[in-house]
Amino acid sequence: MTKIYAIGDCHLSRVQEHYDPKQSDVEFIMWGKAAKKIWDIDFSEMLALNEVSSGKEQQKFDGDGVTLFNQIKDEDIIFSWFGYVDIRTFLSKYNNADEVAKRYVDQLKSYFKNALIVIIEPLPQFTEMLLKYEGISPSYTYEERLNQNKLFLESLHKYAEEAGITHFITQDDIRQAIGSEELTPSMTHTKAPHPVDGLKDEYNNKIFLLFEKHAKQLIKEKFNVI
DSSP: OEEEEEEEEHHHHHTTTTTOOOTTSSSEEEEOOOOOOOOGGOHHHHHHHOOOOOOOOOOOSTTTTOOOOGSSSSSSSSEOOOHHHIIIHHHHHHHHHHHHHHHHHHHHHHHHHSSSSEEOOOOOOOOSSOSTTTTTTOOOOOHHHHHHHHHHHHHHHHHHHHOOOEEEOOOHHHHHHTTTBBBBGGBOOOOSSOOOOBBBHHHHHHHHHHHHHHHHHHHHHOOOOO
């Protein structure tokens, strides 16, 4: 069976909770890590260290959903979902969206030489920063983060096109799937004792179904499997 290897940040860990291999027609191998930003990504080093994912955010048992990076193979289809953390916390300070986007695409193309690469645009920014507590990180306005989001996406698509990466799941796809143009505090889950910029289960389930739909389409188109 054609596999979908999905890599990303904490939002993938949340979406992973809605994947049931017994119920899905698609085989996903998911590696999501909290606070993982593009600036830190070195896939070869992650393999050498056999970096461990965070697993599911809400674990039913110790290690639920935990994946080692050597389980992510350079074959079939790669779904890559990074960039939210960079846009949220760092790009407004360093103003280096173009450099981050280029580094991202270079890493994807140099490491995944055989797999079909699908870039998932970062989860759209929430209208508020939703800090756990004041001072945990710099706080930027919604407008500042939207500007960096725009700059990052422009560069991401530019470098992806140059590298021959043509498959995307866009922020518009995500917004349409969850049925909202903006991500607001009312859409976040309340499982933690502090504010969290993570969506409620109902929205993460809709994002998983979006990913599953795209996976099925690609498997049918590229691998002639129905």
